[in-house]
Amino acid sequence: MTSVDEPARPNGRIRDAARTQAEILDVATQEFARAGYDGARVDEIAARTRTTKRMIYYYFGGKEQLFTAVLERAYGVIREAEQKLDVEHLDPVAAIRRLAELTFDHHEQHPDFIRLVSIENIHGAEHIAASEKLGRIGSPALDVIRRILAAGQESGLFTADVDAVDLHAMISSFCFFRVANRHTFGALFGRDLVDPAQREHYRTMLGDMVIAYLTADRATD
Amino acid sequence: MTSVDEPARPNGRIRDAARTQAEILDVATQEFARAGYDGARVDEIAARTRTTKRMIYYYFGGKEQLFTAVLERAYGVIREAEQKLDVEHLDPVAAIRRLAELTFDHHEQHPDFIRLVSIENIHGAEHIAASEKLGRIGSPALDVIRRILAAGQESGLFTADVDAVDLHAMISSFCFFRVANRHTFGALFGRDLVDPAQREHYRTMLGDMVIAYLTADRATD
DNA sequence: GCGCTAATGTACGAACTAGTACGTTAGCTA
């Protein structure tokens, strides 16, 4: 505390624009996810970075644009993960179940992203609307779902005639709720939806639900 | 603007503690739902009330307690609605579908409540935890679900062995997501989940999903 | 009618916070 004045630079370069920007984005992601847009403090983000507040404004322009950049990167990560989906070699039922499970896993592994989405919805998705990058990038997952669904429906395995977007909404609902609302749900009902011991239980429940919906006997008209 | 000095009091009493408190809660609910906890402005709430900021602190103590009071009242409304549930005269399948539909309707009719819940989750449900009223009030809906579920499982109609809390989570997921995430979902996928023209579509989809899950043939072990 | 207290209004302050003016330097290039 008294004798340390940080003489060594363990990481080499002092000036590294890309690294500085990435570090700001990392910390900003945490801070926005922690406290919401208005609750997040630019000073706090700066303090937890190896650089200063000046740099945030230098690279991003302002708090609003910083949040947009955070969202853009977060959605980029999702898209990347979705592009690695490899389930189409399975039969439609197994493929959908696997897809649901991967969606489930991804939500669980990225609670910060879930929080950012919640926050963005509180603000009417105005940052997404203002972003060129996020304008209308569908998701790769949607194409995958579309193809599986077509195969399943054609073969007669799937009786429901949902489209891909609605099925995606159904799967996401369950995964999203479990992570996003775990605090209020836990406080009100005394059950931790993200309890590791219950993970498999909920993962199976999701798959069962989606498959049951897609393959149900439709006795009615 | 020049000649009006509000001579008439259309509503009678000038001093009415209950009314003042209720008015503050009404406006606060809107303001918190609009902007989130940190985005909400105490001055703004006061300005949109017939009273002053002083009264907010007089009756509620502070911003934090005001938000808690808003949550308490909002959850109270839910509980009231759930107490009016009257579906147990139906057979289990119809009863669950009806319950799901009523949950669906309630979410749609109370978007502000959904937003408050999202906001409270961003803050780790700390206000619920700090509230005596909200400590551990289960929901009346849960009891209803429990009874329907028991009847359906006993009669063999329901093959799934979910418990009431998990089924409640499943139903709520879909309803909640549709309202809470409509902005980001709409911006990203170009589909408005709350489009009135699609209301019946999603309502049916929810019912189909839940019933399919509960009544599916479980061929496996 | 009188007094007492709950209820209310005004004006202000202390602290915080997004954003900026100004100054400095690393390190590439010619």
Added chain:
DNA sequence: TAGCTAACGTACTAGTTCGTACATTAGCGC
């Protein structure tokens, strides 16, 4: 190695925002 610019740091400000000290009054109980 001289100079130029992207990258970076410091110190400050203007405006906002929660909260409060102080002053006032309506209206109930006696």
